[in-house]
Amino acid sequence: MTVASTLKSWYWIHKWTSLVCTLFLLVICLTGLPLVFHEEIEHWLDDGKPYAAVPDGTPPASLDLIVEKARAMYPREVIDFVFMDDDEPQVLVGMAPSYGADPGLSHFVKFDAHTGELLKDGRLASEEKLTFMGIMLALHVDWFAGLPGELFIGFMGLLFVVAIVSGVVLYGPFMKKLPFGAVRASRSRRLKWLDLHNLLGVVTLVWGSVVGLTGVINELATPLFGLWQATEVAEIMAPYKNDAVPARLASVQGATEAAAKALPGNTVISMNFPGNRFATPHHYMVWTKGATPLTSHLFTPVLVDAGTGQVTTVAHPPWYLTALELSRPLHFGDYGGMPLKILWALLDLLTIVVLASGLYLWVARRKAADARIAALARQSDDALRQAREAI
Numbered sequence: 001m002t003v004a005s006t007l008k009s010w011y012w013i014h015k016w017t018s019l020v021c022t023l024f025l026l027v028i029c030l031t032g033l034p035l036v037f038h039e040e041i042e043h044w045l046d047d048g049k050p051y052a053a054v055p056d057g058t059p060p061a062s063l064d065l066i067v068e069k070a071r072a073m074y075p076r077e078v079i080d081f082v083f084m085d086d087d088e089p090q091v092l093v094g095m096a097p098s099y100g101a102d103p104g105l106s107h108f109v110k111f112d113a114h115t116g117e118l119l120k121d122g123r124l125a126s127e128e129k130l131t132f133m134g135i136m137l138a139l140h141v142d143w144f145a146g147l148p149g150e151l152f153i154g155f156m157g158l159l160f161v162v163a164i165v166s167g168v169v170l171y172g173p174f175m176k177k178l179p180f181g182a183v184r185a186s187r188s189r190r191l192k193w194l195d196l197h198n199l200l201g202v203v204t205l206v207w208g209s210v211v212g213l214t215g216v217i218n219e220l221a222t223p224l225f226g227l228w229q230a231t232e233v234a235e236i237m238a239p240y241k242n243d244a245v246p247a248r249l250a251s252v253q254g255a256t257e258a259a260a261k262a263l264p265g266n267t268v269i270s271m272n273f274p275g276n277r278f279a280t281p282h283h284y285m286v287w288t289k290g291a292t293p294l295t296s297h298l299f300t301p302v303l304v305d306a307g308t309g310q311v312t313t314v315a316h317p318p319w320y321l322t323a324l325e326l327s328r329p330l331h332f333g334d335y336g337g338m339p340l341k342i343l344w345a346l347l348d349l350l351t352i353v354v355l356a357s358g359l360y361l362w363v364a365r366r367k368a369a370d371a372r373i374a375a376l377a378r379q380s381d382d383a384l385r386q387a388r389e390a391i
Helices: 003-036 040-047 064-071 132-141 146-175 189-203 204-218 221-240 252-263 319-332 339-390
Strands: 078-084 088-094 107-112 118-124 267-272 285-288 297-304 309-315
Touching: 003 040, 003 132, 003 146, 003 319, 003 339, 040 132, 064 078, 064 088, 064 107, 064 118, 064 252, 132 146, 146 189, 146 204, 146 221, 189 204, 189 339, 204 319, 204 339, 221 319, 252 267, 252 285, 252 297, 252 309
Parallel strands: none
Antiparallel strands: 078 088, 078 267, 088 107, 107 118, 267 285, 285 297, 297 309
């Protein structure tokens, strides 16, 4: 294969992978901007009661007390999860009509972590999806289509990565006669935008590759968790497969303390109740995380017997779930504070320019080609008319 034919193949790959994913990537980049600052925006939009002012060192309220308050508010519903926020003094109790019910009917109740006071009775999940941040998240993750939407968006992310790789292959040969980063501002508009497209593509190369690959991994979260549950968790649960669900659940506070003792140095951040799709019918799934900058993004679940409150096992996640956990902070840039978030937002904006300019270049090229064809047709018509007149 000649160099020219190789470059032609790479050009074809770059053009079509870019065209297919551009519209979806534009939506993903636009919705990604507010999601980078989701914590700040959600705090600004929060209409719940403020946290109680308490002295430093005030111990948290008992989780059993908080769970009972949530049960009393919705006696006909089941508790799905409890989330203990380590950034804000709040505890969220997830409620649902029943396990396995329509996820849109679930909701949360927010309590003050220190006093146990009710702060907010949240909307239904179906209503949360229609809020500003809910719409941004849905358009970014699954386009309101659930798992099929997640897999489709993941495929678009994969095409984006292929477009980046093919763009890198083409950059050198197409720009070899120009200084690196040159922008021919005095030439035609199309050439100027072509140079800008290439320059900004190089500037965002590493960031786009990282965000694209981590986005693909994130979209595989549901099947990866399902694989883990169907293999390693299923083996752990094999001795309990014939056991009935405990008639009376053990203390929630006791379960979290038992999990904390099983993993000294880790912080308990949430727990799924028996019947939740991430737990088992017989166990609490207590999620912990490390204390260092790296391990704070790595989650280790502890299975606690929901009848006795005793630890059954520490279920160390497999490598693919570890990769998933590490990909999330890299994708949204939420591991380095506000400076990194601002950097992520600026690179996101530059990527939007790259995508939009690529679409413009394709349209401009099509128009130029159509104009050339029309000019050739006119020339042919004129030549034919002149030949007839000469006869």
